[in-house]
Amino acid sequence: MAPAYMGMGPDFTAEEISLINKGWTFCKAAAIMPIGYGILHGFFNFPDITRILSIVVAILLCIDKSYLSRVGIFMSAWYYLAIFACPPIYLYHREKLTGHGHALSLIYGALFAIGVLLIAVAIAKIS
Secondary structure (H helix, E strand, C coil): CCCHHHHCCCCCCHHHHHHHHHHHHHHHHHHHHHHHHHHHHHHHCCCCCHHHHHHHHHHHHHHHHHHHHHCCCCCCCHHHHHHHHCHHHHHHHHHHHHCCCCHHHHHHHHHHHHHHHHHHHHHHHHC
């Protein structure tokens, strides 16, 4: 017997699934780009493009939100704040609504939290 939650996901047409998958690709790129570039920047002394990268990530997540609204998945305006302030919250909510697994947002959320803690420790040591 199938678990009850398997039938709870919304039914999408093939066109809507295509939009959701396209948005999911943008979401994965937005999650991986800052981490990947941070590693490259650390090892190879690449130039610091944090501001540009942040804008690109925000644009990718906004495009994804647009795709979700086109297939009829409602995400409140508060999630625009989540896009900029805490991307893992946005990724988790997106995955929950579309029925994707939560592994990526949990991993990214942990990395994001570690980054915030490191920044807090650096600020504490400076002051």
